[in-house]
Amino acid sequence: MSSKNSTDKLDRVVSQARVAREEREQSYRSRALKMYPWVCGRCAREFNQKNLQELTVHHRDHDHDNNPGDGSNWELLCVYCHDNEHSRLVDSAYGDSTTETQNKEETYNPFADLASMLKKRK
Numbered sequence: 001m002s003s004k005n006s007t008d009k010l011d012r013v014v015s016q017a018r019v020a021r022e023e024r025e026q027s028y029r030s031r032a033l034k035m036y037p038w039v040c041g042r043c044a045r046e047f048n049q050k051n052l053q054e055l056t057v058h059h060r061d062h063d064h065d066n067n068p069g070d071g072s073n074w075e076l077l078c079v080y081c082h083d084n085e086h087s088r089l090v091d092s093a094y095g096d097s098t099t100e101t102q103n104k105e106e107t108y109n110p111f112a113d114l115a116s117m118l119k120k121r122k
Contacts, residue, residue: 040078047078059073
């Protein structure tokens with residue numbers, strides 16, 4: 001193989017790598033990482049270059065095609081908080097019993113007769 005051919009091949013590989021990098025930088029994840037501090041929006045865990053792969057972009061409206069340029073549909077979440085967010089969405093589709101108990105009207109008040117009980121003690 002001549003040095004001309006190997007130089008041409010190397011130039012093509014470098015050019016392809018640059019194009020791929022530019023495409024990645026235009027992706028919503030790259031834009032979000034440039035736009036927001038590297039901190040989980042839920043647990044406030046901070047990230048650096050070593051653990052940045054554990055920081056994800058969450059779409060607030062759960063529509064991965066909704067990527068406005070201002071980033072208003074994104075929030076950075078660690079993988080754990082991101083999984084939790086999507087689990088809550090799945091759970092809500094099956095009905096969440098906590099909302100049923102929270103909406104019920106309370107009928108018992110443990111402090112209803114507190115004033116008279118305190119007067120009796122004196």
